[in-house]
Amino acid sequence: NAGVIQTPRHKVTGKGQEATLWCEPISGHSAVFWYRQTIVQGLEFLTYFRNQAPIDDSGMPKERFSAQMPNQSHSTLKIQSTQPQDSAVYLCASPSDNYAEQFFGPGTRLTVL
């Protein structure tokens, strides 16, 4: 069991460019959560999928962020027209049956210049 896989580990974009982050959840886990981590805000919930269906995207900035889960083996988080304030570590997690027990990936560190 490789755990949650996130790629790339680091991404640098210029202001206004697009960034796509990938997550492969633990095989057999039916849910995927995306979080954003910064020093100031800590861990912020972005969005949640269950059985590939979007359930809650209340944490997503509406205009430039989108997420998909086209199949049970991967999810993507896309940020259009990236801004410096989008710089953060983006974490993907897939929980066990107890949703409070989340298995996190190593994160993607996004730097927007």
Next chain:
Amino acid sequence: QQQVRQSSQSLTVWEGETAILNCSYENSAFDYFPWYQQFPGEGPALLIAIRSVSDKKEDGRFTIFFNKREKNLSLHIKDSQPGDSATYFCAASDTNAYKVIFGKGTHLHVLP
């Protein structure tokens, strides 16, 4: 409004001491409280957790003390080691819901 609050951003202890990390919460509906440990360059990892029906949970050198009436809990790390230096997140959830609410973390430094 911060639903889960960790009282210290940073804590420094000497090797061998007991580190005490404090946490409080606001929502009485929370009934499950995991603590996560995060090392630089890694995602958080579940360390230990307690249900609100218990007042203490122990796992090796790690113990959670829970006070439901006061809505607070603490993580005690006995015989702290330099390898325990990490950021510790207190979290809370309502098992009838799906969201986990995280505190902002306490960065623990264990000095040799």
